[in-house]
Structure formats: C-alpha cells, structure tokens
Amino acid sequence: MDDRNNISPAMIRMWRVYRTVKEMCMDRGYEMLQEDTEIPLEVFNARFSKEDGEPDRTRMHFSCQPTEAMLAKYSDPPTAKIPHPVPQIGTIWVEFNSDENVGLKQLRDYMQHLVNGNFYSGIMICSKPMTGMALRLLRGSAGIEEGPKGGVEVFVEQDLLVNITKHELVPKHVLLSKEEKQQLLERYRLRETQLPRIQVTDPVAKYLGLRRGQVVKIIRKSETAGRYASYRWAI
Amino acid sequence: MAPKSILKKSTVSTNEPSASSPFTQRHRDTALHHANLIEQQKVVEKEVLQSIITLLDFxxxxxxxxxxxAPSDALxxxxxxISFQTSDYDSLIEERNIADKCGYALCPRPKKKAPSSARKQFIETDKGVEIVDKKTLExxxxxxxxRRALYVKVQLSEEPAWMRRGGVGDKIELLVENAAEHHKALPLRLKQAPASKPVVEEEEEDIAGAWAARDDALADLALERGEKPGRLSKANRExxxxxxxxxxxxxxxxxPEPPQSSGxxxxxxxxxxxxANKSNESDDEDGQDWDKHLPG
Known part of the structure; x- marks a missing residue:
C-alpha cells in the first residue's frame, strides 16, 4: 500500500481505465492475454508514466487481432455461392486521446489514421466528452466512405473506471452469431422483430460493441429455474 | 426437421392490411409524409455538419x-x-477554438491566450474587476x-432550416470595410435571351401565357414555403x-322553439x-320526503 502513495491519482485512474479497456477487448473476443488485463499498478506506472508522474497517454495505444472464434462469429454462414464468407471484423486500434477537448478535427484525424493504417474499426478514449458536432459526425459516419469499415466507437474515461459487466446486478450478455440467431428464430418460430429489443446505446451493448440487428443472449440467475436465458435484438 | 404445427392453416392472414381499404392507403401516405420530413431534417443536419467542416479551414x-x-471567401x-441556427454557429466557434483558431471564420489568426493558466481569470473592465472563465477569454x-462574429450571429434565425419560410433572412450581412467589392463580385445573372417567337395565333399565345403565369405563381408559392428546387415539396397533394x-x-x-314553461x-x-328537476316535478317521489314511510 505504501507504493500507492507515491503514484499520482491521475495515474491510478488511468490504470483502471486501461485495465477495463483490455478486459473489454478480451470480452469482445480479440486476442488478449489474461496477464495483460491484470497488469499491476507498479508495472503500469513504470511503463506509462512521464517524469512528472502524469500518465503518458500517447504510449498507451494498442491494436488487437480478432481470435478465430470471433472471426467465425462475425462471418455469415457459408452458402453455395459464397463458400468462404469474409468476416465482418478485423484489427482494432485503440487510442487514448490526451487532448483537453475533442472536436471534429481530432475525430477526423483519427478516422484518417484508421483508414491509412488499414484498421477495420477503432476505439477512441477521451478524457472529456466530445463536442456536439463531433458526435453528429460519429452518428452519421457508420455508412460514410470517410471512416473505417467497422466504424469508430468513442468512450469517456469516466465511463471506464469500473468494468460494468463485473457488477453483480449485470447479467451475462453473450453475442450470437448469424447462424445461432437463425437457429433461435427457427426454434421459437419467430421473426426477429418479435424479439425483445436492446438499444445499441445501452451501456452493456456499447461495452460489447453491438451492431444493429445482432442478437444477444442474456443469462440471468433465477430462484426458480437456476438460470434463465432471454434474447434481445439490438436496435 | 421443423415441428409440425397443430394449428389450422388459415388461408387469410388477418395481420396483413388489406390494400383495398381507403384508410390504409391514407395511413401509408401520412406515414410516408412524416418519414420524408424526418429525412429532410437529416439532410439539413448533414449539410450543416459539412459546412462546419469546410469553415474550420477558413x-x-x-x-x-x-x-x-476576399470576396470569394466572404460569399x-x-x-x-444561411442554414445555421445560432446553436450551430456556437458549435462552429467551439470547433474552431479547439483547432486553436479565432472563433470568427474569416480570421486566420490563432485565438488569444489568457494571461495565466488558471481556470478563472481577473479582468479589468469599466465596472471594475470581474472574474471570468478562462474559456470565455480564449x-x-x-x-x-x-464584434464581427457576433454581428453575424444575431442575424441567424433561431428556427431550424427545415422549418423556415423562404424569402426571410436569406441574406447575412458581414461587418466589413470593403462591402462594395462584394457586391461587384456577385455572379452576374444573365438574362435569358428572348427567343424569337414564331408567329402563332393570338389565342394560343394567350393560353400559353396563362399557363406560364400559373407556373410562375406556383414557383413563387413554393419559394415562399421555403422549398428549394430538387427538394421534397412541402405541399402534400395526397x-x-x-x-x-x-x-x-x-x-x-x-x-327555435319558445321556452316551454316560463315558470x-x-x-x-x-x-x-x-x-332532473323536470322529472321531479312530474311524479314527486322519495326525494326530500324519503323518511316519511319510516315508523316513528
């Protein structure tokens, strides 16, 4: 505990954010070592602090490759016409923005960087909420030629201080692949519009990076049934 | 294999709206009309965003x-x-400030630096010393x-562009010293050369003239409603x-009949x-005398 006193509060804060981001990438299915998500504070401090004890965000950026399981989950079921479908997921680039305010300029620079680096999608973590216009660009950028294919997600450091999925009241969310979704709909003889919904702006949906049209399985504890699974359609 | 249904096979699905009903057609038109309005709103918002991105580099x-x-820049x-609301203009200023530029879009200089890095600053004004945010200084x-930027801001309309009436506030004035140059630089509108008309019968010409006048009037009306050519019409005929x-x-x-009884x-x-009073009059029952049947 003595060590902790020598480390600046900003550094401890950043350490928690960093761990949550790593855990988020692992939960989404990117290749990530368990040790990486549990990096001790001392190691983090040694690696990412500047001389004045403040965190050096520019050195914290990293990229991740999707695992085989994730690639399979994100690709369409093979058909006769397309025996090897292209998975709709790829390398992700995570950047910690150190600017005081993040506006259109920073967001566009970031998108340009993602396109130049051939990244499929990106996560930007900024210290303060972005400006309104930047959010508007982000909302409209899903189908825009300007940004990367998989889109850009933006988180505020404040929201990542704790990993919300580890809270006891948050049930387990599991993303279904297209094939599993098809089986589910057939099993219960449903159309997807008849499923309950979950918004893509939901905190857990944002954590998992859900896209519109995907289905998550939510597993809750139940006193009578032990475990109870329900399904939600992301909109 | 999928489990076989035990339900009867119904030939007519009751969920499907029947196209023959006049109401469903009308409902569909209404839904479409409102969807188009939302679409238009999105188009305007996108335009504003694009404008801000352009103006960032001005x-x-x-x-x-x-x-x-320069006249070209000013124009x-x-x-x-024009399509900005005041809030959009504020966002433009904010974005320019983040890019470390002066908030006025026609000024190339960087924004002023506050004398110190404190969050609140002391400022000498006519009324004495005031404490203001560092942000408002920079x-x-x-x-x-x-002054020049706010001169523009007060002319902007509070109303969002997709709800505005045409012909109102279509011109934003700038506080500049070379205003005359800008008027000269306006693109000259060439008058259409009057086509040499073939000699036609007078009556036919009258009819054509009347139709042309009607078209002109309709175009004027459309302009007044704030429509632009190629955009969705706001007057929905359906x-x-x-x-x-x-x-x-x-x-x-x-x-009208006279009142039945003056009493x-x-x-x-x-x-x-x-x-209630009338019926009471005709057969006087319980009412206030409800207790007279009671013994004692």
Missing part, C-alpha cells in the same frame, strides 16, 4: 484580413452560414473579431384534399334547465 489564405476578406461564408483573437363538398340541407330550417326560468342555469 479563410483560404493564411494572410487574409478579417476587416477586408462562400455567407452561403454556408475565444477570439481580438475584440474586433468578436394528404390535403382540395375538393370542396357542399353540405346540402334536406329539411327546411325551423325557427321554470328561475331554475335555469345559464339558460339551461336541468332535466
């Missing part, structure tokens, strides 16, 4: 003078800013630019029906005689 030359902007600025490069139906009365109008006028409440 002025085009690094040594431009905000008091005497472009005026053009782009918006403009000079007082002059602030939803607003213009054929007028006369109400034909079958029975001859009867004069009841004291019971009237604003001319209306409550019915």
């Amino acid at each position: 002025p085009t030359s690094p040594d431009a003078d905000p008091t005497r902007p 472009r600025f005026q053009d782009l800013i 918006v403009w490069c000079s007082e002059d630019c602030a 939803l607003l029906q213009t054929d007028i139906k006369e109400r034909v009365q079958s029975t001859p109008p009867a004069p 009841q006028s004291h019971m009237a409440i604003e001319g209306h005689v409550p019915r």
Whole structure:
C-alpha cells in the first residue's frame, strides 16, 4: 500500500481505465492475454508514466487481432455461392486521446489514421466528452466512405473506471452469431422483430460493441429455474 | 426437421392490411409524409455538419484580413452560414477554438491566450474587476473579431432550416470595410435571351401565357414555403384534399322553439334547465320526503 502513495491519482485512474479497456477487448473476443488485463499498478506506472508522474497517454495505444472464434462469429454462414464468407471484423486500434477537448478535427484525424493504417474499426478514449458536432459526425459516419469499415466507437474515461459487466446486478450478455440467431428464430418460430429489443446505446451493448440487428443472449440467475436465458435484438 | 404445427392453416392472414381499404392507403401516405420530413431534417443536419467542416479551414489564405476578406471567401461564408441556427454557429466557434483558431471564420489568426493558466481569470473592465472563465477569454483573437462574429450571429434565425419560410433572412450581412467589392463580385445573372417567337395565333399565345403565369405563381408559392428546387415539396397533394363538398340541407330550417314553461326560468342555469328537476316535478317521489314511510 505504501507504493500507492507515491503514484499520482491521475495515474491510478488511468490504470483502471486501461485495465477495463483490455478486459473489454478480451470480452469482445480479440486476442488478449489474461496477464495483460491484470497488469499491476507498479508495472503500469513504470511503463506509462512521464517524469512528472502524469500518465503518458500517447504510449498507451494498442491494436488487437480478432481470435478465430470471433472471426467465425462475425462471418455469415457459408452458402453455395459464397463458400468462404469474409468476416465482418478485423484489427482494432485503440487510442487514448490526451487532448483537453475533442472536436471534429481530432475525430477526423483519427478516422484518417484508421483508414491509412488499414484498421477495420477503432476505439477512441477521451478524457472529456466530445463536442456536439463531433458526435453528429460519429452518428452519421457508420455508412460514410470517410471512416473505417467497422466504424469508430468513442468512450469517456469516466465511463471506464469500473468494468460494468463485473457488477453483480449485470447479467451475462453473450453475442450470437448469424447462424445461432437463425437457429433461435427457427426454434421459437419467430421473426426477429418479435424479439425483445436492446438499444445499441445501452451501456452493456456499447461495452460489447453491438451492431444493429445482432442478437444477444442474456443469462440471468433465477430462484426458480437456476438460470434463465432471454434474447434481445439490438436496435 | 421443423415441428409440425397443430394449428389450422388459415388461408387469410388477418395481420396483413388489406390494400383495398381507403384508410390504409391514407395511413401509408401520412406515414410516408412524416418519414420524408424526418429525412429532410437529416439532410439539413448533414449539410450543416459539412459546412462546419469546410469553415474550420477558413479563410483560404493564411494572410487574409478579417476587416477586408476576399470576396470569394466572404460569399462562400455567407452561403454556408444561411442554414445555421445560432446553436450551430456556437458549435462552429467551439470547433474552431479547439483547432486553436479565432472563433470568427474569416480570421486566420490563432485565438488569444489568457494571461495565466488558471481556470478563472481577473479582468479589468469599466465596472471594475470581474472574474471570468478562462474559456470565455480564449475565444477570439481580438475584440474586433468578436464584434464581427457576433454581428453575424444575431442575424441567424433561431428556427431550424427545415422549418423556415423562404424569402426571410436569406441574406447575412458581414461587418466589413470593403462591402462594395462584394457586391461587384456577385455572379452576374444573365438574362435569358428572348427567343424569337414564331408567329402563332393570338389565342394560343394567350393560353400559353396563362399557363406560364400559373407556373410562375406556383414557383413563387413554393419559394415562399421555403422549398428549394430538387427538394421534397412541402405541399402534400395526397394528404390535403382540395375538393370542396357542399353540405346540402334536406329539411327546411325551423325557427327555435319558445321556452316551454316560463315558470321554470328561475331554475335555469345559464339558460339551461336541468332535466332532473323536470322529472321531479312530474311524479314527486322519495326525494326530500324519503323518511316519511319510516315508523316513528
């Protein structure tokens, strides 16, 4: 505990954010070592602090490759016409923005960087909420030629201080692949519009990076049934 | 294999709306109309965003003078800013400040730096010393630019662009010293050369003239509604029906009847005689004497 006193509060804060981001990438299915998500504070401090004890965000950026399981989950079921479908997921680039305010300029620079680096999608973590216009660009950028294919997600450091999925009241969310979704709909003889919904702006949906049209399985504890699974359609 | 249904096979699905009903067509039209309105709103919002992105890099030359902007820049600025609301203009200033530029879009200088890095600053004003946010100090490069930018801001309409009426506030004035140059630089509108008309019969010409006049009038009306060519029309012909139906009365109008009994006028409440009283009068039952049957 003595060590902790020598480390600046900003550094401890950043350490928690960093761990949550790593855990988020692992939960989404990117290749990530368990040790990486549990990096001790001392190691983090040694690696990412500047001389004045403040965190050096520019050195914290990293990229991740999707695992085989994730690639399979994100690709369409093979058909006769397309025996090897292209998975709709790829390398992700995570950047910690150190600017005081993040506006259109920073967001566009970031998108340009993602396109130049051939990244499929990106996560930007900024210290303060972005400006309104930047959010508007982000909302409209899903189908825009300007940004990367998989889109850009933006988180505020404040929201990542704790990993919300580890809270006891948050049930387990599991993303279904297209094939599993098809089986589910057939099993219960449903159309997807008849499923309950979950918004893509939901905190857990944002954590998992859900896209519109995907289905998550939510597993809750139940006193009578032990475990109870329900399904939600992301909109 | 999918489990076999035990339900009867129904031939007609009751969920499907029948296309023959006049209501479903109307409902569909209404839904479409409102969907188009939302679409239009999105288009305007996107335009505003694009304009802001363009204006971030203004002025085009690094040594431009905000008091005497280049005519091309000024015209472009005026053009782009018309569809802005005041809040959009504030966002533009905010974005320019983040990019470390003066908030006024025609000024190439960087924003002013506050004397110290404290969050609150002491400022000497005419009224004495004031404490202000550091942010409000670092918006403009000079007082002059602030005046010029706010001169534009007060002319902007509070109403969002997709709800505006055309012909109102279509022109934004700038506070510049070379205003005359800008008027000269306006694109000259060439008059259409009058085509040499072939000699036609006078009547035919009249009819054509009348149609042309009607088209002109309709175009003027459309402009007044705030439409632009190539945009969705705001006057929806399907939803607003213009054929007028006369109400034909079958029975001859009867004069109003005189009040039946003048003795009841004291019971009237604003001319209306409550019915409960009337029935009470005809057969006087329990009412207030409900206890007379009781023994003792």
